[in-house]
Amino acid sequence: SQKIEQNSEALNIQEGKTATLTCNYTNYSPAYLQWYRQDPGRGPVFLLLIRENEKEKRKERLKVTFDTTLKQSLFHITASQSADSATYLCALGSGGKLIFGTGTRLQVFP
Amino acid sequence: EAQVTQNPRYLITVTGKKLTVTCSQNMNHEYMSWYRQDPGLGLRQIYYSMNVEVTDKGDVPEGYKVSRKEKRNFPLILESPSPNQTSLYFCASSAGLALFFGPGTRLTVL
Numbered sequence A: 001s002q003k004i005e006q007n008s009e010a011l012n013i014q015e016g017k018t019a020t021l022t023c024n025y026t027n028y029s030p031a032y033l034q035w036y037r038q039d040p041g042r043g044p045v046f047l048l049l050i051r052e053n054e055k056e057k058r059k060e061r062l063k064v065t066f067d068t069t070l071k072q073s074l075f076h077i078t079a080s081q082s083a084d085s086a087t088y089l090c091a092l093g094s095g096g097k098l099i100f101g102t103g104t105r106l107q108v109f110p
Numbered sequence B: 001e002a003q004v005t006q007n008p009r010y011l012i013t014v015t016g017k018k019l020t021v022t023c024s025q026n027m028n029h030e031y032m033s034w035y036r037q038d039p040g041l042g043l044r045q046i047y048y049s050m051n052v053e054v055t056d057k058g059d060v061p062e063g064y065k066v067s068r069k070e071k072r073n074f075p076l077i078l079e080s081p082s083p084n085q086t087s088l089y090f091c092a093s094s095a096g097l098a099l100f101f102g103p104g105t106r107l108t109v110l
Helices: none
Strands: A003-006 A011-014 A019-026 A032-038 A045-051 A056-059 A062-067 A072-077 A086-094 A097-100 A104-109 B004-007 B010-013 B019-025 B031-038 B042-051 B054-057 B076-078 B087-094 B105-109
Touching: A003 A086, A011 A019, A019 A086, A019 A104, A032 A062, A032 A072, A045 A056, A045 A062, A072 A086, A086 B042, A097 B042, B004 B087, B010 B019, B019 B031, B019 B087, B019 B105
Parallel strands: A011 A104, B010 B105
Antiparallel strands: A003 A019, A019 A072, A032 A045, A032 A086, A056 A062, A062 A072, A086 A097, A086 A104, B004 B019, B019 B076, B031 B042, B031 B087, B042 B054, B087 B105
């Protein structure tokens, strides 16, 4: 069955450093991959989308890569700020279905 | 303000008592979807709708019904709720691939 793996351990990082989150998947060939941010008690918020034929996408301090051979996406936040502390979800999509990973909690400390 | 609204936000009910969670969006989106979020399992898709009168099952449709009679509304119906449907439910809509999520409905079935 399809499986998406995100590091369940929280990622702790110092302000100003680059945070890198990983999303691995198996038994799936998604047409696109998305990253969302979720704060406690709130709905996820869309951040970035990358399609299967794209290698990299950037938006301000965010960068996502997509390697369909390795079946992996990396999500980078450069110059991390305390306001970036949240849970980050990756999601794989094809057609009308979007499958989410369980998310990685990022804690940015001073 | 562009938004997805859900009602109620919190609900405690008993096993077997039919309930409906409403979802409405004001963005004229064709696509709408329901997810449930459980610790350790992440967001799992229940049902989705590509347009009015078009609905399809997600990964965990058992015990749920939906209808899409109008573009803006996509209610989730639990005909006979059971304790294993205790969860945090999110409705989402989309005009393309990025999902806009509602604030969530926390349901407890006793």
